[in-house]
Amino acid sequence: MHERNEISVELSALSALVSGISRQTPYGAPVGYFDQFPATVMNRIAGSSLILQPGSSAILQTRASAFEVPEGYFEGFAAQVLGRIRAGGTTGFEDHRTTGSEDELPPIFCRISRVTPYQVPDGYFEEQSPLLAVLRDKPAYSIPEGYFDELSPVLTVAHDRTTYRVPEGYFAELAERILERVVPNVAPNVFRPAAAAKVVPMERVAAERVPGDDRISGGKVLKGHWWKYSSVAAIAACILLIFSWPQVSNKITVGAMTPDVSSALQKVTDQEMQAYLDDQHAILTEPVTNTTATLDMNEGDVKSLLGEVSDNDLQQYMEEHGKAEDLATN
Amino acid sequence: MGVTIQDTELLLQFRDPATREKGFTAIIKKYQEKLYWHIRRMVVEHEDTNDVLQNVFIRVWNGLENFREDSQLYTWLYRIATNECLSYLEQQKRKSSASLDELESGLSNKVIADKYFDPNKLEWKLQLAIQQLPEKQRVVFTLRYYDEMPYEEMSRVLDTSEGALKASYHHAVKKIEDYILNH
Secondary structure (H helix, E strand, O other), rough: OOOHHHHHHHHHHOOHHHHOOOOOOOOOOOOHHHHHHHHHHHHHOOOOOOOOOOOOOHHHHHHHHHOOOOOOHHHHHHHHHHHHHHHOOOOOOOHHHOOHHHHHHHHHHOOOOOOOOOOOOOOOOOOOOOOHHHHHHOOOOOOOOOOOOOOOOOHHHHHHOOOOOOOOHHHHHHHHHHHHOOOOOOOOOOOOOOOOOOOOOEEEEOOOOOOOOEEEOOOOEOOHHHHHHHHHHHHHHHHHHHHHHHHHHHHHHHHHOOOHHHHHHHOOOHHHHHHHHHHHHHHHHHOOOOOOOOOOOHHHHHHHHHHOOOOOHHHHHHHOOOOOHHHHOO | OOOOHHHHHHHHHHHHHHHHHHHHHHHHHHHHHHHHHHHHHOOOOHHHHHHHHHHHHHHHHHHHOOOOOOOOOHHHHHHHHHHHHHHHHHHHHHHHOOHHHHHHHHHHHHHOOOOOOOEEEOHHHHHHHHHHOOHHHHHHHHHHOOOOOOOHHHHHHHHHHHHHHHHHHHHHHHHHHHHHHHO
């Protein structure tokens, strides 16, 4: 009651016109419709129809007769509906095949045969479809002959081609490079000459050091002026010979010993000799820190030796073989 | 809000296999008219209403075993009936490949075709006006106007918020008023 009043007040506020209209639906229902409706529904659930029974609503009969129905449709209709309901398992009807109680079913089921009316051609299940027989013997996919034995043309070509390239002469010089790197006394900033891939008597490959890169790239080839470098090398050899001459001369005289020396050596015991040799060995194994020699040479001597060698060439030669300040130049 | 005492008894009868049909018949008798008129206002024709109503109770028969009783049985039945109506109208639309406007005019024609139709009577104009509304707005109006359903219960039937239902109802009343005034 409270809700009705509330709805009336709400409708009046929205539209006085609509609120003034009768709420009775003007449509009409067939006479006796609601009396029969529950049975109609239960029959539909149970699988038997009352629509076509005499005495039912004329409207319902008219509606049912408006269309043609296959012969025997309604005789099997109950079974169809019941089967659908049983498939859902919610009808509450017990399956008479499991309970064995056929008395619970409507009588109409007694007239329905349980034999499936459909027929199957003779030998249908023994013989396979011709199409299936053909397909069974025929593989779905065919593979070209030798497909797995031969590589694709791309792979065949690529197989013989090396992907990566090695600089020419790399492996020949590899051992030398490794030894150079492991020699402990080499200064880090000393430029090492680039290893020539081949002997070029008239040209020389100069090393170029790329900033930030420890590798030595092939430098430019200096053509000409070979004799300058040869003269510089000869001068350096002379200097070294002059420095080492006293030691060499001593070594030569050692071979032709005087009798006094030989008799004196015979008086030296083996232990003394061994001690002497051990001392010499210790001296010889000491790291050589300075191999350069100083020369007493005046400027005139140097000028005469290096007269035709330019400063740039000398500078470059010294950078390759040692510090420039070790030798006197102009 | 759960089921009423009488509904509880009906449900107990239904759930007992020995009295299932008796209980279900009782449920049909109790709610058939309400659901019938609710459906009839949506689909107009009796034959269509009959089909939809039977489908509704078939669904009730299949689903009543799992009814959780968290709402009234009446609310649950109305929900099924509304969904069946909307499904039926959608099916009609697809069958005839008709647009929504064409379907609405078809329903209006069905109203006019009723043998008791009287264009001078406001209640018939109201029916014509109702058929001009969108389907869901039509449902909201008929539930509120004819069935006097509270918004709270309507929200459970239609699974829509009360605010949206109020707005829909207000718009429906305005549209109906405009239609009646202009026709």
